[in-house]
Amino acid sequence: MKQIINNNSSLFSNFIKNSIKAPSPKVQQNFMKVTSELVEVIKKILEAEKLIFDVSYEGKKYWENAKKHKFAFVDGGAYSSFLSSSAPFAIRANTYIVKPDELLERRELFRETVKFVGNLYDPEKNLYDLDEDPYEDNQLLTKKKDAARITFETAAVARHVYENEKFEYLLLHGPLQTPIMPFSGPEFPLFKKEVIKYILPFFKKKEINDKDRHFINVYLNSINYIKKAKFNIFGIVEKTGSTIYLRNLLYRAKQKRLIDDVIFDKTISLIKRYKINDATLFELILSDCQALKPLEVEKQIPSKAWGDWEEQMNNFPKVFIGYLRTNKNQSPIRIESLNNPKKLHQDYEYILATSKLLPNYGFPAGLDVIDKAARIHSWLGKAAKGYYQKYYLNLALNSKDPTTIISALKSISDGGRKFKNRPKAGRLSINAK
């Protein structure tokens, strides 16, 4: 087992992190010991619960059969790098849609499924009366950006559901459901009305009230909408420090009286203290092409919320979370879905096959593709930046919204400090390869 730990990159880095805080060799030894012992018992539980299963992979055969299907991959990108201040200025979520056996002209579609330029949030309105505070703190800014990204990614998925797409699978880069607790604070702003209409096309209510415009409600509406999708939707998370599976596994074991309350509490505390997480632990348990059956978990913990969000939190669907080891070198990826996979083996075979296309990275290749596409085209260099700046400036100008226009102008004029100092879009050189 020590050998495994030593050979194991992510666990090893975790180990190093621990050692930095407690550099004594004794502590190091102890960490290894604890980890390997925990691995042993968790593995036993998983086996007892029949949660470990093998996923078959035969690349050639798989794709020959799968090529007739239509697949989608969704990821978002925000152009907040243009900003010197204020919330996301440009945000979008893109979809890569591919039907492998289709004629080349129609085989692939890169779609900017939802996008928005300007201020998403209503500067006038807030759910709660707050003291006027002109300085937004950084934390709030980050939260606003995160909420925007999460909203848009879900909105892209929702749009495909709304448009009645016939995908076999849609994979989303990232968790399918995020804990909303961080956004439940009284200072969190409302989305603008137009934004709601745009990202919730299915939202039938005639009068949109203020509460409807809060991120938590928007998100809840989207999530419940996409839960009804006729195609399979999975959220794929690559790097994760989450312990959600582990905790739920132990909880389940406790419920089934496989372990007692004392052991449960002790183990939970141990996991925290030793900074052990799902990924590192399961990397030691699963071998290549092995997976953990999804557990049904609750992502929202109502007791922790600010304000009056308990009802919403309870209305969020539960999430099914599993793990899949896609290669020998990487920790397993987390797989989330809103419904319990009916054809679990088949579904995981698909995720494995797309991940095997990136044999080192071990992550669904289509997500890698859309990740690159949704991001600003940094590979185009400065030239493209100039192009996009102009493009977004145009959009901003078309919006006729003074704040948007000013923030756009600021963003392209070197951080807004020196307006006359126009951005230098680089010249593209052939030699610079």
Added chain:
Amino acid sequence: MVEENLKTDQKQGGFQLMLNKKITEPWTSIGTILGQPVIDSYTFYLKKYKAKKGDIVAAEAKLPTGEGKVIDVIVWGRITEIISSNDFLPNEATKELTEENINIQDTILPLTKNDSICMVTNLGYTKNQVGEKMLLLPINYPVAPGGTIKYPAKKDLASLLNSEMNSKNPILIGKLVAREDIDVFVSADNMVSRHVLVIGMTGSGKSVATRRLMRELMHKDYPILIIDPHGDYLGIVKQAKKLFPKHVIKLFYPKISAPSNNKEVIFALIEKLGKKLTDPQYDFLNWLLDNIPYESGQNLMDYINVLIDRANTAAANKRNKSSAGMNGIGNTGATTMGVVARSLRVVQSKLKKMEKDNKENMEKFPHLKFEELPDSYSQPENIISKSQVSILYLKGYESLPSSTIVSILLENLFNHRSAGNKTIPPFFTIVEEAQNFIPSRAEGQDGYPSVETIKKISTEGRKFGVGLMIVTQRPYKLDETVCSQMNSYIILRLKNERDQRFVKNTMENWDDEVARQLPNFANGQGIVSGQITNLPLTVKIKFDADLVNSDLGDEDFINDVQNWKDTEITKKKKSFYKNFDKIFKSDQRRPN
């Protein structure tokens, strides 16, 4: 605001002005200008597969006029390079595909997301009013980043390339390599009054190109003279009756003669073809040339015969101590005279041999009628005449006499034109294998009188309606002055680096990008540039299969060998050899 966002998404950029009623077909937008364009060039982001290298594209732009006004224009440019990358196709994917033998087409990996960045070199701008005469003007301001790039419709591009040429007589040369739906024309007016250099390695399509233009000129009844050392143009004779029923096509073999006022050229040839002479011998030769008058138009062979006779007589007189007719050579010895006589016989036999070779070559075309070249001094109208093509077939002649023949011929014709006495109409001369007639100084011009003649035509011919087309596979070996006078070019495949350098040095507006294409051209692909065309264009020259001299064909050595039969002489020789061989083997004796 959201609606605005969405609307902008669908909006097609720009070119509102272009979409006026004069445009018949819409232009497709193919990309967006990137980065920081400069006046001569810019880069743009190309939608996949919407254009290719060499294509001519259009950008909308605004240019300042002198008076502080700004006008809408179309900037035309050529795609010189495309950098394509499928940045969405992860490299490591290929490893798995290979190892697992997976067909990439079956997977979800993207195949078509090739992002391409095009480099464009600007050609000029036209006012934004398509349909009218599109005059291509020099650009004074860069295009703007973010602007739309359009792929011009066939008709509009064709009219840019051709109609604006300002030619009353456009003639078809071929099609654009990049867009085979577009015919390319050159200006016949500029071709006949100016000079065209056709270069390309052997087999690149020089003769095909030349015949193409010649054919078009024939349709205009323009008199043409072809200096044809290899017989590349004999094919036209066969087709003449059918294709050009009212044309006269004459095939000439050379006769070496000159007008008396140009006899020095003849004398120089005699000197150069003969043995190397010592000073006294040289004096005697000069004495002969001075004392035996060369009659205008006299056949060189006849004249040499007289010279030999006279030299022999003089030598005999010397031996007999007779002084009759020996004025000025009293001190010359009989031996000296004998050497000169022998040298003249060498000249005679060389010329005879060339004449014979030439004749034998003509006999390979029994169905063709060759005539002796008329005296270009006294009968130029037999060579240059409306609706006539005259082909001078020089095969068999070495380069010195060839040069002399061509020099005399062109000199006479040029003099007739420059005299302004209307004996012959304007005409067009095609000089094939020009390196033989206008070698550079480095190659040695001594004894090549055609250099001076062609130099003169290249500098003054324009005034007198003597057009020149110089065809060669070795441009760097050509006389520099003549080259500098060339103002139109057809450049076919060139692999030799010195030739490529020559092209670069000779032509203005030559960019390295074009030079890089030269070695890769297929047969008949080339660049047409200079005054016969509007813009330098990469063209696939139209191939007139019916004008190929099928008798010439490619050498078929394998067939030759298969049908090989030893001649009677060879057969006998071989059988004799066996006998001799026996004898020598039996020979035991040592030589003393």
